[in-house]
Amino acid sequence: xxxxxxxxxxxxxxxxxxxxxxxxxxxxxxxxxxxxxxxxxxxxxxxxxxxxxxxxxxxxxxxxxxxxxxxxxxxxxxxxxxxxxxxxxxxxxxxxxxxxxxxxxxxxxxxxxxxxxxxxxxxxxxxxxxxxxxxxxxxxxxxxxxxxxxxxxxxxxxxxxxxxxxxxxxxxxxxxxxxxxxxxxxxxxxxxxxxxxxxxxxxxxxxxxxxxxxxxxxxxxxxxxxxxxxxxxxxxxxxxxxxxxxxxxxxxxxxxxxxxxxxxxxxxxxxxxxxxxxxxxxxxxxxxxxxxxxxxxxxxxxxxxxxxxxxxxxxxxxxxxxxxxxxxxxxxxxxxxxxxxxxxxxxxxxxx
Numbered sequence: 001x002x003x004x005x006x007x008x009x010x011x012x013x014x015x016x017x018x019x020x021x022x023x024x025x026x027x028x029x030x031x032x033x034x035x036x037x038x039x040x041x042x043x044x045x046x047x048x049x050x051x052x053x054x055x056x057x058x059x060x061x062x063x064x065x066x067x068x069x070x071x072x073x074x075x076x077x078x079x080x081x082x083x084x085x086x087x088x089x090x091x092x093x094x095x096x097x098x099x100x101x102x103x104x105x106x107x108x109x110x111x112x113x114x115x116x117x118x119x120x121x122x123x124x125x126x127x128x129x130x131x132x133x134x135x136x137x138x139x140x141x142x143x144x145x146x147x148x149x150x151x152x153x154x155x156x157x158x159x160x161x162x163x164x165x166x167x168x169x170x171x172x173x174x175x176x177x178x179x180x181x182x183x184x185x186x187x188x189x190x191x192x193x194x195x196x197x198x199x200x201x202x203x204x205x206x207x208x209x210x211x212x213x214x215x216x217x218x219x220x221x222x223x224x225x226x227x228x229x230x231x232x233x234x235x236x237x238x239x240x241x242x243x244x245x246x247x248x249x250x251x252x253x254x255x256x257x258x259x260x261x262x263x264x265x266x267x268x269x270x271x272x273x274x275x276x277x278x279x280x281x282x283x284x285x286x287x288x289x290x291x292x293x294x295x296x297x298x299x300x301x302x303x304x305x306x307x308x309x310x311x312x313x314x315x316x317x318x319x320x321x322x323x324x325x326x327x328x329x330x331x332x333x334x335x336x337x338x339x340x341x342x343x344x345x346x347x348x349x350x351x352x
């Protein structure tokens with residue numbers, strides 16, 4: 001109903017505008033252009049000022065009413081810095097927008113057509129051009145440098161105590177793997193991908209034998225998390241909005257970034273008042289027909305809960321022992337050596 005009334009109001013204004021324009025054109029053809037054109041300029045000038053005041057008021061109201069909903073809650077250390085950078089950029093843009101819009105509409109009113117009044121010809125001024133070139137250049141350089149620092153921080157070397165995991169995007173879901181007891185991710189080979197070995201694990205590399213492939217991502221609060229990223233088919237966008245983390249997953253070009261979560265899932269549920277809240281990994285790059293459903297749950301635990309969860313995870317080779325059937329004897333023997341520490345760690349963590 002409200003939308004219908006709004007559309008009707010807009011339609012009435014358009015019709016009135018067209019009628020006014022037809023009146024002016026009729027005056028031109030009848031030879032009485034001087035009076036009609038002068039009146040038209042005064043009306044348009046006044047409407048410019050009305051639009052400036054009403055538009056400015058609506059703009060201010062929308063900001064005050066909805067600025068808290070502009071960004072969703074942040075849950076990572078670098079996300080706080082990203083939000084600060086965002087609001088700094090918005091502040092600079094806001095100043096430029098307000099100043100230019102006031103001048104635009106005020107000048108449209110002040111310098112409306114008047115009989116006998118001629119425009120002043122102002123061909124060139126070096127000082128003004130230097131000012132309006134230098135100031136934006138300096139401001140943009142500061143903003144870009146600030147953004148580059150943040151980018152370099154999250155894509156640079158991760159701290160040594162980081163939790164390491166790797167995600168791979170494919171049409172149309174995400175997969176995740178963690179290193180096992182050896183704390184090293186094994187090699188992958190796309191030629192080895194099949195219906196069972198969707199990652200393309202190369203099990204002749206002993207580091208692959210104890211890799212874990214859970215159905216959701218778990219990370220501990222307060223510890224750096226290094227995320228390695230790859231794609232299996234087309235470009236995907238790895239996006240975790242509450243952590244302000246986004247990176248393209250590109251076939252044949254592994255990428256990575258790291259972040260430090262600072263709120264557990266339970267803390268976010270309390271903060272948002274939503275008992276069903278969950279962090280998620282979504283795809284921000286339209287990658288095909290099933291893009292809309294491409295997401296994975298992300299759980300932020302405290303250190304103890306994370307250790308318990310990790311100890312319960314089963315290695316890929318334990319879940320699919322058939323993948324080891326064609327391995328060399330040396331590699332097959334490594335399975336027991338690699339899986340045993342995981343079982344021992346699980347028993348230690350789960351002891352009351």
